[in-house]
Amino acid sequence: MIPELGHFALILALLVALAQAILPLVGAAFDQPRLMALARPAARAQFLLVALAFGCLAASFVANDFSVQNVASNSNSELPLHYRVAATWGSHEGSLLLWTLMLSGWTLAVSIFSRNLPQALLARVVSVMGLVSVGFLLFLLFTSNPFERLLPPAPEGRDLNPLLQDPGMVFHPPLLYMGYVGFSVAFSFAIAALIGGRLDATWARWSRPWTTVAWAFLTVGIALGSGWAYYTLGWGGWWFWDPVENASFMPWLTGTALIHSLAVTEKRGVFRSWTVLLAILAFSLSLLGTFLVRSGVLTSVHAFATDPARGIFILAFLALVIGGSLTLFAWRAGAVGLGGGFELISRESSLLANNILLVVAMASVLLGTLYPLFLDALNLGKISVGLPYFDAVFYPLLAPAVFLMGVGPVTRWRNAPLPELAARLKWALAVAIVTALLLPWVLGRWTPLIALGLFLALWIVTSTIVNLRQRLQSSHRRGLLAKLAANSTSYYGMLLAHLGVAVFIVGVTLVKGYESEQDVRLDTGGSVTAGAYEFRFLGVTPGPGPNYRALTGTVEVRKDGQLIETLRPEKRIYNASGQPMTIAAISTGILGDRYVSLGEPLANDDVRGAWGVRIYLKPFVDWIWVGAFIMALGGFLAVSDRRYRLAVRRRDAPASDAAASVAAAE
Amino acid sequence: MKTFRWSIPLAIFVVLIAFLWIGLGRDPREVPSPLIGKPAPAFRLTKLHTPNETLAASDLKGKVWLLNVWASWCVSCRTEHPLLVQLAKSNIVPVYGLDYKDDPQAGRDWLAKNGDPYTASIVDRDGRVGIDYGVYGVPETFLIDKAGTIRYKQIGPITPEALQEKILPLVRELQQ
Secondary structure, three states: OHHHHHHHHHHHHHHHHHHHHHHHHHHHHHOOHHHHOOHHHHHHHHHHHHHHHHHHHHHHHHOOOOOEHHHHHHOOOOOOHHHHHHHHHOOHHHHHHHHHHHHHHHHHHHHHHOOOOOHHHHHHHHHHHHHHHHHHHHHHHHHOOOOOEOOOOOOOOOOOOHHHOOHHHHHHHHHHHHHHHHHHHHHHHHHHHHHHOOOOHHHHHHHHHHHHHHHHHHHHHHHHHHHHHHHHOOOOOOOOOOHHHHHHHHHHHHHHHHHHHHHHHHHHOOOHHHHHHHHHHHHHHHHHHHHHHHHOOOOOOOOOOOOHHHHHHHHHHHHHHHHHHHHHHHHHHHHHOOOOOOOOOOHHHHHHHHHHHHHHHHHHHHHHHHHHHHHHHOOOOOOOOOHHHHHHHHHHHHHHHHHHHHHHHHOOOOOOOHHHHHHHHHHHHHHHHHHHHHHHHHHOOOOHHHHHHHHHHHHHHHHHHHHHHHHHHHOOOOOHHHHHHOOOHHHHHHHHHHHHHHHHHHHHHHHHHHOEEEEEEEOOOOEEEEOOEEEEEEEEEEEEOOOEEEEEEEEEEEEOOEEEEEEOOEEEEEOOOOOEEEEOEEEOOOOEEEEEEEEEEOOOOOOOOOEEEEEEEEEOOHHHHHHHHHHHHHHHHHHOOHHHHHHOOOOOOOHHHHHHHHHHHO | OHHHHHHHHHHHHHHHHHHHHHHHHOOOOOOOOOOOOOEOOOOEEEEOOOOOOEEEHHHHOOOOEEEEEEOOOOHHHHHHHHHHHHHHHHOOOOEEEEEEOOOHHHHHHHHHHHOOOOOEEEEEOOOHHHHHOOOOOOOEEEEEOOOOEEEEEEEOOOOHHHHHHHHHHHHHHHHO
């Protein structure tokens, strides 16, 4: 009964989505306020219906209803409750339902928080989001119905993929989707503006907070996925350039560019068409990512069940949504205009350069991801693109982008004479260079790459200090606290996000530069030294888990002969699927991790014999994820700015007005 | 001219969609290999661990065996590897490895690190044998019967389901 209720709710949601997609849009075109007014109630009704469907699916998982195909394939009665809930979005069908739920949630949020938007604009935005929702609901209902019954019911479920039975995996998909789907708001604002023909600073100001929030969620989502890979896949890597990782990274890069470009459009009224294009791209890449993951055109570690009908459906949907928006862009962008001019050396140009670097980086990731497909389609052979390509292409693009990150915020709008800029930044640059050259000596090994990485991180920090000092000096208020309070929270959000990038770079540089990896054969009682630590292997004990059998190793870690900790890496075999899993034991610290994982038993006797044991020292590796969280925190802080709440009330602030107020603040 | 400039993104997208469309048609997981039911292409290659010995497909006549195409640079191989190690321990069917387009030293290191499930691994440095076998991407696994005929091909990593539901039942049937 409950699954049928969910199915019915989805059908109703589709009908509501159709109404939401068509009526307000028609209303906006013919200036019919009553039709436009339908946008809000439709958004609300759609959210309730999709949430009901999602709740029904979750209830079927919790109740172990193995007469539902989806539950039978992705759950098991031994599965602990919290993973049964998480299994709701562990399958292809469930994750699409989650996607749709997020979309209707974002639509609801837009309809609630944009009360002061002009009615026609809100109607168009909600309609565009409704159109996207129609596509996803059709896809769910026709190719991926999560409520399909299995008759006769299975006596027991096949179990959730053990890789997904992990706390990180519970939160990774929802956060990632919050980000992915969140870009639909910026996208819808862009399309609505193209339809309405008004693209100005106000439009940018409305889009900004939505984009920043989506970006912050995406950042956390990607970081969680990367952290999960680090501790569960058992070989200590944190990024693999896998097609599915790339699928989330491309919208992130574009979203990062979009945030900055929106800032310029809001403050200076320039780059309008470029900003619109980025807004379309960010969401298009989210959709493309869905296509790549769900259609099976590329092989990846994230193997999902694939079905050609689904692939064709998503491709048609992609063609319609992205092709439609780019056609609209080609038709209307010319009318939007370019806005005011600026000199070669100015904050505009440094942000534009940064934007271009980010987009080229995105394009290079896209090319690397799709290259095997292109070659195959042209009958030129089959290859797989790996780490060497991405290393060779990606870092040279991002290094100048990071350098510009330090320059941009200090540079003046419109025109910043080079000598003056150099005078402002010379100390920051000198301190960063000297420290970066010396620090690797202190840490034990000097290579150009370590020095470069440290330089970039230090440069962000020193240039941020210069920037903050300048701001405080130019403030007329008295007292440090009053001066600090004079700046907006969005300014501090920007600083914080930039510092997050610095923390991230420190992590990447030091872990790449100084990590040590040993794969050794250890007999019971055998020991091995890594860095300042001695690792002693005390053998393996078997034991049961809730839905698996585990072999738990015991490894004592000593420093200067003193026992400092005992690590217990595990090997699990899941009962239902028989799939093995490696759970590394990681001792986390601010200066780095000690990482121990069990390889394979090397003797016939699993318990008493020798094992292959991996012992990794990963200096500063956690800075990678902490950095990402700081970036996201910066995003959330920026959005909490009072200005956004005030701005929506001021209906028609022209671009020149916004620019003037910024100029006054400088 | 001006409209042309704004149409560039659309043009790029149309090309992309065309490729994705072709890509869908070639979906590697959906297209059955034309080699199934055909004799396994002959090869004679040096062994990874003992480079002065060689192994030929004909040496394995009379046995049911798996040929697993792997490489040290292949990320997806790591997901299927524990399963292969387990399979090797069960002694149900011998697994031979084809180290595809790989540096032999890197291959040996990788096996030392991750466990060696292979009865023997052979080195296909330039990928010639891979071409004969129609290798799409690494990993791929072929099931070959006593007469030397390819009976099954797994494209991409072996999943526990594929192993339990397809490969092992077929192995038992062929071993009769």
